Structures are given as structure tokens and as C-alpha cells.
Amino acid sequence: MIQFDNVTKSYAGGQTALQNVSFGLARGELAFLIGHSGAGKSTLLRMIMPSEHPSSGKVIVSGHDLKELPNRKLPQYRRSLGVVFQDHQLLSDRSVFDNVALPLRVSGFNHRDMGRRVRAALDKVGLLGKERLMPDTLSAGERQRVGVARAVVNRPSVLLADEPTGNLDPELSGEIMDLFEQFSQMGACVLIASHDLALVARYKHRLLSLDHGRLLSSDFVSGSSDV
Amino acid sequence: MGACSVAILSVVALMSSSSTKRKNGSSSQGGLKHYLTEHKQTAGESIDQLWIKPFGSLMTIFLIGLSLALPLALIVILESGDKLVSSWQGQSKISLFLKMDVSEQRGAALSQNLASHNGVRSLRYLSKQQSLEEFENNSGVAVPLELLEENPLPAVIVVEAGTAHPGDLERLRDELALLPEVEHTQLDLLWVKRLQAILQAGQYLAQALVLILALVVLFVVMNTMKLLIEHRRSEIEITLLVGGSHAYIRRPFLYLGLWYGLFGGLLAVTAVESLLWWIEGPVASISALYESNFYVQSMSLSLFFKALLFSSLLGVIAAWLEVSLHLRRALAK
Numbered sequence: 001m002i003q004f005d006n007v008t009k010s011y012a013g014g015q016t017a018l019q020n021v022s023f024g025l026a027r028g029e030l031a032f033l034i035g036h037s038g039a040g041k042s043t044l045l046r047m048i049m050p051s052e053h054p055s056s057g058k059v060i061v062s063g064h065d066l067k068e069l070p071n072r073k074l075p076q077y078r079r080s081l082g083v084v085f086q087d088h089q090l091l092s093d094r095s096v097f098d099n100v101a102l103p104l105r106v107s108g109f110n111h112r113d114m115g116r117r118v119r120a121a122l123d124k125v126g127l128l129g130k131e132r133l134m135p136d137t138l139s140a141g142e143r144q145r146v147g148v149a150r151a152v153v154n155r156p157s158v159l160l161a162d163e164p165t166g167n168l169d170p171e172l173s174g175e176i177m178d179l180f181e182q183f184s185q186m187g188a189c190v191l192i193a194s195h196d197l198a199l200v201a202r203y204k205h206r207l208l209s210l211d212h213g214r215l216l217s218s219d220f221v222s223g224s225s226d227v
Numbered sequence: 228m229g230a231c232s233v234a235i236l237s238v239v240a241l242m243s244s245s246s247t248k249r250k251n252g253s254s255s256q257g258g259l260k261h262y263l264t265e266h267k268q269t270a271g272e273s274i275d276q277l278w279i280k281p282f283g284s285l286m287t288i289f290l291i292g293l294s295l296a297l298p299l300a301l302i303v304i305l306e307s308g309d310k311l312v313s314s315w316q317g318q319s320k321i322s323l324f325l326k327m328d329v330s331e332q333r334g335a336a337l338s339q340n341l342a343s344h345n346g347v348r349s350l351r352y353l354s355k356q357q358s359l360e361e362f363e364n365n366s367g368v369a370v371p372l373e374l375l376e377e378n379p380l381p382a383v384i385v386v387e388a389g390t391a392h393p394g395d396l397e398r399l400r401d402e403l404a405l406l407p408e409v410e411h412t413q414l415d416l417l418w419v420k421r422l423q424a425i426l427q428a429g430q431y432l433a434q435a436l437v438l439i440l441a442l443v444v445l446f447v448v449m450n451t452m453k454l455l456i457e458h459r460r461s462e463i464e465i466t467l468l469v470g471g472s473h474a475y476i477r478r479p480f481l482y483l484g485l486w487y488g489l490f491g492g493l494l495a496v497t498a499v500e501s502l503l504w505w506i507e508g509p510v511a512s513i514s515a516l517y518e519s520n521f522y523v524q525s526m527s528l529s530l531f532f533k534a535l536l537f538s539s540l541l542g543v544i545a546a547w548l549e550v551s552l553h554l555r556r557a558l559a560k
Binding site for chain 1: 261262264265461462464465466467468469470471472473475
């Protein structure tokens with residue numbers, strides 16, 4: 001589903017964000033991306049979106065070599081992704097409903113289906129009934145959950161999340177992670193960048209460990225709910 | 228107005244058409260209904276956008292209106308002048324002064340022959356005596372025939388030509404001048420030609436003004452769009468990341484450009500009509516002093532719609548250009 005082949009990303013200033021990173025994730029796989037700040041986690045996620053391209057190597061997602069993907073096919077590809085951003089990236093002048101409905105609206109869903117899917121997504125993140133509220137009136141945790149609802153509302157085949165539980169309490173973090181696990185069990189490929197090693201350890205997953213742009217390991221880890 | 232609106236909205240729809248496939252097996256009719264609903268919603272939302280920064284929107288509309296009002300006023304005045312020249316040309320007359328030795332019978336017979344000429348619409352024969360009477364009536368001076376041995380005025384045939392074109396009139400004048408009975412012909416077209424040349428120069432000036440001020444309008448709307456894009460930069464980025472096509476991103480801006488252009492055009496039309504109303508009285512007074520039937524006419528319906536269509540298209544094109552430039556820059560990053 002997601003394939004990185006010797007991917008290197010260097011910037012004009014000589015800084016290297018990723019060095020010869022290679023790994024593969026299959027359909028239905030749940031993977032966590034860990035590493036210190038500046039290890040290259042966000043760069044790696046941006047290459048899948050893709051808002052950046054590798055300096056060398058290949059990123060192949062759902063059979064698409066992203067560097068070769070023509071601009072006109074980019075929107076269609078992005079509709080197959082769900083992305084949870086660390087800083088929510090919500091539209092402050094739109095209601096919760098409109099924020100969550102955005103991926104459906106750009107995909108051309110009709111209003112009836114849009115309403116049904118938005119309410120289902122909000123129900124999953126525990127925000128049903130808050131459709132009409134504006135993001136500024138929500139707590140940081142609620143905003144993050146709106147971001148999660150927006151990411152999953154389109155039932156994406158690939159779900160990316162950059163520190164999705166950073167603003168959530170442990171209980172809610174667990175619920176959101178359970179949601180991501182459910183998505184992977186339904187066949188989606190889920191890749192989550194996270195600092196929360198204790199939370200990560202609760203799930204069966206692939207662990208991609210990055211350090212200064214190098215992939216140190218990509219091992220399979222059995223989860224333990226006791227952690 | 229209906230045809231104009233349909234034309235403009237079709238352009239917006241074409242420029243913002245998306246290759247989005249309709250989901251959930253909706254029929255093509257349902258897809259079209261949804262597509263139209265989306266456009267209606269975007270059009271409504273973009274009108275609301277105008278009121279978010281009312282002063283800025285009013286300034287943009289004001290600038291567009293003023294920029295378009297100047298060439299539009301010139302075009303309307305030139306149209307009035309053109310109609311005046313045409314009406315004068317329609318009244319163009321050729322006076323044929325007959326030789327003094329042409330008898331009254333020959334003169335009358337000649338006028339009868341000329342009446343069947345293709346280029347002649349109507350004519351009037353004035354004998355020597357009638358010419359004298361007309362001269363005395365028009366000048367108010369009695370000719371002292373007792374001091375003169377004979378009437379010095381020739382018989383005249385006043386021909387009203389069937390054509391209004393100066394070239395055709397000159398050809399007819401030259402043809403009639405060759406008649407053996409004719410001593411001299413008179414066709415006073417020089418001043419009409421001069422006026423026509425001035426009007427033609429005015430038309431070129433109006434075209435140049437339209438071009439220059441259209442560019443001004445383009446830059447004004449593009450600059451406004453640039454500010455709006457900056458204001459909505461994060462929204463555009465998020466929409467692109469969740470799979471929004473360029474057409475989808477462009478659509479609200481195209482509608483905004485349409486509203487700017489349309490309201491700017493309406494302002495220009497209103498300003499020009501107000502100007503015409505303002506100068507109508509003084510122009511009529513001057514016209515009366517010259518015994519002319521010239522008057523400044525109101526803008527024609529066709530020009531009204533053309534002006535609105537033109538200004539609306541300018542707004543849409545400017546928005547399309549600016550958003551496309553922004554998206555190209557975003558892709559290049």
C-alpha cells in the first residue's frame with residue numbers, strides 16, 4: 001500500500017531530512033512512526049500527502065509513484081487519504097459540520113449522504129450534537145477530534161496522523177487510537193507519528209523508528225493492553 | 228438580462244468545471260442537480276464575502292465602475308453623433324444650377340427625366356422666377372429687377388439623393404455635372420466628412436480607452452483577489468490537502484470576480500446614464516440654437532447588456548488569472 005524505496009530528502013541549505021529510507025506497509029496495517037523532534041517524521045508524512053517530493057528514491061502509494069503523479073490526478077489521489085494534523089488545521093470561520101464535510105464536499109457528495117456520513121464520523125469521535133458549533137468555541141481536545149472526524153469521514157484507504165493525541169487526555173487518546181485500530185482492521189493502512197510510546201505499546205503494530213532522517217528499525221510489535 | 232446572466236454564469240461554470248465524479252451512484256440528473264446546487268451555494272457565499280470587508284469591496288466596485296464609465300460615456304456620445312451624421316447624410320442634396328440659356332421647358336423636361344434616375348429619390352425644379360422668389364424670401368432682400376436687364380439667377384434642380392454614402396453622392400454629383408444643361412453643381416459634404424472623420428477618430432480613442440481601462444480593471448480585480456487569497460490561504464491549503472481540485476478552489480473566487488465586475492458595470496452604466504441626463508438640457512438648448520434636431524440619446528439596450536457582460540467577464544477573467552497564478556506558485560513549492 002505504502003512503499004518507500006531509498007528515499008532521501010535534502011533541502012537547498014544542505015540539510016538532510018531523510019536518508020535512504022526504505023520500508024513497506026500493507027493494506028490493513030497499523031504503523032507508528034517514532035523519533036525525536038526533527039527526526040524526519042513530518043517530512044515522511046508530507047511525502048505521502050504529497051506536499052513534498054523526495055530528492056531521490058521513490059514513494060509509491062496505492063500503486064501510484066507520487067513523483068510521477070500528474071497534477072490533474074493529485075486531487076483524486078488525495079481523496080483516498082485521510083490526514084490528521086498536529087495543529088488541527090480547521091477552518092475557523094466554518095462550523096464543525098462544514099469542517100468535517102469538507103472532504104465529502106470536494107468529492108461531490110450530495111447533501112443527504114454528506115449529512116449521514118458527517119454525523120457518523122462525529123458520533124465515532126464523541127462530538128455528535130456539536131455540528132453547529134464553531135471550532136473556536138471547542139476545547140483543544142475537541143478540535144483534535146474534529147480533525148480526526150474529518151480525516152475518517154471519507155473512509156480513506158490510507159490514514160495519516162501527525163501526533164493525533166497530543167492535546168487529548170489519556171482516556172480520549174486511547175479512544176482515538178482504538179478508532180485508528182478499527183480503521184486498520186477494516187482494511188485501511190494507518191500510519192501515525194507519535195511521541196506517546198506508552199500509548200503506542202498497547203497496540204499490535206509496525207514500529208518505524210527514525211533518527212536524524214535514518215530509519216533505525218521497522219519491526220512488528222505485539223501490543224499489550226497492560227502497558 | 229436573462230441571456231446575459233446565462234452567458235456569464237455559463238462562463239463561470241465552464242471555468243470552474245470540475246472533473247469530480249459524483250458519488251454513491253447518483254443519477255446524471257441528480258448529479259446535475261447537485262452540481263447546480265453547489266454553484267448556487269458558492270454564488271450565494273461569494274456575495275456574502277463582499278460584505279465581510281464592505282469598504283474594500285465598495286472601493287473595488289467603485290474603481291471598476293469609474294474605469295468603465297469613461298469609455299462607455301464616449302461610446303454613447305459617439306453613437307449619438309453617428310446617428311446625427313447619418314440623418315444629415317440622408318438629407319444630402321445636390322443642387323444643379325442650369326445654364327442661363329436653358330429654357331424653362333427644357334429645364335422642366337430635364338427634371339422629369341432625372342426623376343426616373345436610379346440614384347435620385349426625389350427632386351424639385353425651381354425655374355428662374357422661383358429661384359428669385361426663394362432668394363428674396365430667404366434673404367429678405369428684394370432684387371431691383373428694374374435696375375437689372377434680366378433675372379440673374381439660373382433655374383435650379385434640387386436633387387435628393389437615394390444614397391447616404393459620401394462616395395456614392397460624389398459619383399452622382401459628377402455624373403449629373405456632365406449633363407449639357409448643367410452649368411454648375413453643388414454638394415456640400417466636406418463638413419459632414421470632417422465630422423465623420425472626427426467621430427471615427429473618437430471611436431479609435433474609445434477603443435484604446437476600453438483596452439487600457441480594461442487592463443486597469445483586470446489589475447484592480449487581480450489585486451483584490453490577491454488580498455482575498457492571502458486572507459484565505461490556510462483554507463486553500465487545507466482544501467487542496469483533502470483533495471479539492473483547482474476548479475473547486477477557483478470557483479468561489481470566480482463568482483467574487485463576477486460580482487465585482489457586474490456591480491462595477493452597473494455602477495458605470497448608472498454613472499453614464501446620470502451624466503447623459505445631466506447634459507441633456509444644455510445640449511438640447513445648443514441644438515435648438517443651431518436649428519438642429521440633435522439630442523444626446525440614452526444608452527441602447529444592447530450597449531447596456533454588452534457593458535454588463537464585458538465588465539462581468541473582466542471580473543471573472545481577472546479572478547481566474549490570479550487564482551491560477553496562486554495555484555501554480557503553490558504547486559511549484
